[in-house]
Amino acid sequence: MKEVDLASRLKPVQKTQLYQTQKPAVFTQQLKLRRSLLANLLVLAAGCGILAFTGVFLYRHLTTVGSRDAVINGVIVNVRAPEEGTLEKLEARVGEFVEPTEAPLALIENDYVSQGSAKEVEKWLERRRGELAAAQAKLAQLQELLASAQRDERNQQVLEVAQTQRQVAAAQAELAAAQANLADAKARYQLAKINYRRFSQLAKQGAVPQAQADAALTELQQSQAQVVARQREVEAAARTVEALKADARAAELGLTLRKTRSNYDPRLRLQELQIQIAEQQAIVKGIQREIAAQERQVAQAQREVAQRRVVKVTAPIAGYVWRVDARPGMFLGKGDQILQLLDCRRRWVDVFVEEKSLPLIHPGTRATIEPYGKKGKALQGTVSNIRSGLGRLNPGDDQVIPIPENYPRQSQVRVELDADHDWGEGNFCYVGYTARVTFQVIP
Numbered sequence: 535m536k537e538v539d540l541a542s543r544l545k546p547v548q549k550t551q552l553y554q555t556q557k558p559a560v561f562t563q564q565l566k567l568r569r570s571l572l573a574n575l576l577v578l579a580a581g582c583g584i585l586a587f588t589g590v591f592l593y594r595h596l597t598t599v600g601s602r603d604a605v606i607n608g609v610i611v612n613v614r615a616p617e618e619g620t621l622e623k624l625e626a627r628v629g630e631f632v633e634p635t636e637a638p639l640a641l642i643e644n645d646y647v648s649q650g651s652a653k654e655v656e657k658w659l660e661r662r663r664g665e666l667a668a669a670q671a672k673l674a675q676l677q678e679l680l681a682s683a684q685r686d687e688r689n690q691q692v693l694e695v696a697q698t699q700r701q702v703a704a705a706q707a708e709l710a711a712a713q714a715n716l717a718d719a720k721a722r723y724q725l726a727k728i729n730y731r732r733f734s735q736l737a738k739q740g741a742v743p744q745a746q747a748d749a750a751l752t753e754l755q756q757s758q759a760q761v762v763a764r765q766r767e768v769e770a771a772a773r774t775v776e777a778l779k780a781d782a783r784a785a786e787l788g789l790t791l792r793k794t795r796s797n798y799d800p801r802l803r804l805q806e807l808q809i810q811i812a813e814q815q816a817i818v819k820g821i822q823r824e825i826a827a828q829e830r831q832v833a834q835a836q837r838e839v840a841q842r843r844v845v846k847v848t849a850p851i852a853g854y855v856w857r858v859d860a861r862p863g864m865f866l867g868k869g870d871q872i873l874q875l876l877d878c879r880r881r882w883v884d885v886f887v888e889e890k891s892l893p894l895i896h897p898g899t900r901a902t903i904e905p906y907g908k909k910g911k912a913l914q915g916t917v918s919n920i921r922s923g924l925g926r927l928n929p930g931d932d933q934v935i936p937i938p939e940n941y942p943r944q945s946q947v948r949v950e951l952d953a954d955h956d957w958g959e960g961n962f963c964y965v966g967y968t969a970r971v972t973f974q975v976i977p
Contacts, residue, residue, distance in 0.1 A: 603885075603886045603968070604883050604884065604885040604886070604903070604968060604969045604970065604971045605883065605884055605966070605967070605968055605969070606881060606882075606883050606903070606905065606913075606951075606964050606965050606966065606967045606968075606969055607881065607882055607883065607884060607965060607966075608876050608877060608878065608880060608881040608882075608962075608963060608965040609876070609877040609880040609881075610856055610874050610875070610876060610877075611850060611851055611853070611874065611875045611876075611877055612871050612874055613639065613847065613849070613850065613871070613872050613873050613874070613875060614869050614870060614871050614872060615642055615845075615847070615866040615867065615868060615869065615870045615871075615872055616642075616845055616847065616868065617642060617644060617845045617868055618642075618644060618865075618866060618867045618868045619642040619643050619644030619845060619865070619866065620642065620643050620644070620863065620864070620865050620866075621640060621641075621642055621860050621861070621862055621863065621864050621865075621866055621872070622641045622642065622643050622862060622863075623638075623640060623641040623862060624639070624640045624858070624860065624861070624862050624872070625637070625638070625639055625640065626639045626640070626855045626858060626873055627855060627858070628855050628856070628857065628858055629854060629855060629962070630854065630855050631852075631853070631854050631855075632849045632852070632853070632854075632855060632875070633849060633852045634848060634849045634850060634851060634852060635848070635849075637848075638846035638847055638848050639847050639848060639849055639872075639873070640846075640847040640860075640872055641844060641845070641846060641847070642844070642845040642847065642866060643843065643844055643845075644843055644845070655828055655831055655832050655835065656832060658828060659825060659828050659829065659832065662821060662824060662825050662828070663825065665821060666818065666821045666822065666825060669814065669817050669818045669821060670818055672814055673811065673814040673815060673818055676807060676810050676811045676814055677811060679807050680804065680807040680808065680811060683803045683804040683807055684804060695782065698778060698781045698782035699782055701778045701781070701782075702775065702778040702779055702781075702782050705771065705774045705775040705778045706775050708771045708774070709768065709771035709772055709774070709775050711771075712764065712767040712768040712770075712771040713768050713771075715764045715767065716761070716764035716765055716767070716768050718764075719757065719760040719761040719763075719764040720761050720764075722757045722760065722761075723754070723757040723758055723760070723761045725757075726750070726753045726754040726756075726757040726758075727754055727757075729750045729753065729754070730747070730750040730751050730753070730754040732750075733746050733747040733749075733750040734747045734750070734751070847872060849875060850875070851875055851877050851879075852878075852879075853875040853876045853877045853878050853879075853963075854875070854876045854878065854962050854963065855873055855874070855875060855876075856873075856874040856875060856876040856962065857873060857874040858872075858873045858874075859871045859872060859873060859874070860872045860873065876962055876963065876965060878962075878963035878965075879953065881950075881951040881963060881964075881965060882915070882918070882948055882949060882950050882951060883901075883903050883915060883948070883949040883951065883969060883971060884946055884947075884948055885901075885946070885947040885948075885949060885971045886944045886945070886946060886947075887944065887945055887947055887973075888943060888944060888945075889922060889943040889944065889945050890943070892920065892922070892945055894973070894975040895917060895920065895947060895973050895975060896917065896920075897917050897918060897919060897920070898916060898917060899916070899917040899973050899974065899975060900914070900915075900916055900917075900973075900974045901914070901915050901916070901917060901949045901971050901972065901973045901974065902914060902971070902972045902974070903915060903949065903951070903969045903970075903971050904969055904970045904971075904972075905964050905967040905968070905969045906967065906968050906969060906970065907961075907964075907967050907968075908961070908964060908967065911964070913951055913952070913954060913964070913969075914951070914952045914954075915949040915950055915951040915952055916949065916950055916952070917947055917948070917949055917950075917973070918948050918949065918950045919947075919948050920945055920946070920947050920948075921945065921946040921947075921948075922945040922946075923945075947973075949971065
């Protein structure tokens with residue numbers, strides 16, 4: 535029993551000692567495993583980085599083409615004197631940005647501008663103004679005569695109306711008398727007719743002599759003839775009244791039906807004056823139009839003289855002053871250069887690349903331009919044209935030019951810059967800067 539108990543006691547002790555002996559070995563083994571895993575991760579990360587760098591390098595190498603040399607260029611606009619004269623004022627300095635506003639860049643004065651044409655037109659105007667005054671005076675005189683003729687015409691019409699009315703009244707009185715005579719003649723005719731009947735019956739009966747019946751017949755015939763005569767008198771008087779009434783109506787309307795008017799008739803004179811006045815008014819208006827046209831011409835000539843005497847020179851474009859060639863006080867001829875402006879809206883880059891890269895570049899290829907003198911600034915553009923054979927070809931020659939050995943095979947590629955409003959401050963829109971140009975090509 536004791537041996538068994540001793541053995542049972544010794545087993546836990548041996549296990550504990552064995553555990554204590556194996557514990558450092560397990561820790562060491564775990565530490566080695568961790569270090570191995572870290573090293574593998576580092577190697578894997580380094581491999582991935584190398585692969586990524588290699589991929590980016592290959593992608594950029596296959597999809598981009600770099601330049602050997604590139605210069606940003608722009609359009610220079612010459613500002614010249616439009617007229618000759620002395621430069622009195624110049625509001626422009628090199629490096630300043632100017633815009634095409636109403637404020638002039640320079641003022642040119644010329645005190646010897648010819649005014650000969652304006653003087654001739656002024657003399658012509660003075661002569662025509664005199665003619666206009668004479669025509670207007672004649673027109674006023676004709677208008678006065680017209681007023682007098684109108685008064686005479688009104689007075690004559692009033693008198694003619696009154697006269698015709700009196701004539702109508704007299705004719706109507708004569709007509710009434712003729713009608714009264716006609717009535718008396720008819721009464722006498724009726725009495726004679728009665729007497730003739732009575733005496734003719736009595737003569738048949740033998741109561742009176744036949745001579746008395748014949749006398750009654752004669753009286754009847756005479757009274758009948760008198761009735762006819764009085765009837766004609768009445769008709770004539772009636773016609774006279776109607777004619778005079780027509781004359782009266784014509785007089786009221788300013789007309790006449792009885793006679794042809796002479797040249798002294800106020801109505802005819804009135805018509806003649808009206809025609810003359812219309813003609814004279816046309817003459818006056820014609821002269822006035824001519825004078826107005828010449829006055830406009832004189833005003834235009836004076837404006838031209840003033841413009842030529844003091845000429846304002848404005849900026850034709852918005853851009854930087856690239857160069858100033860004139861100074862205040864200088865005498866400039868027509869067309870002499872005053873200054874130069876750099877048009878920042880029209881810029882391009884001339885890039886020199888190797889000819890072997892041309893298969894990847896063509897008009898329309900996009901490019902990124904990074905000026906060396908402006909870090910962080912990137913411009914964008916598009917290839918517009920490609921010119922090869924620089925220094926090795928004279929176009930048009932029929933002689934072969936030998937190519938020297940190791941001569942650089944370069945081509946000029948022009949890249950038109952996109953519109954960019956960030957022109958910088960005082961750096962002439964980066965014109966003249968050398969730059970690194972990268973073409974975005976598709977392999």
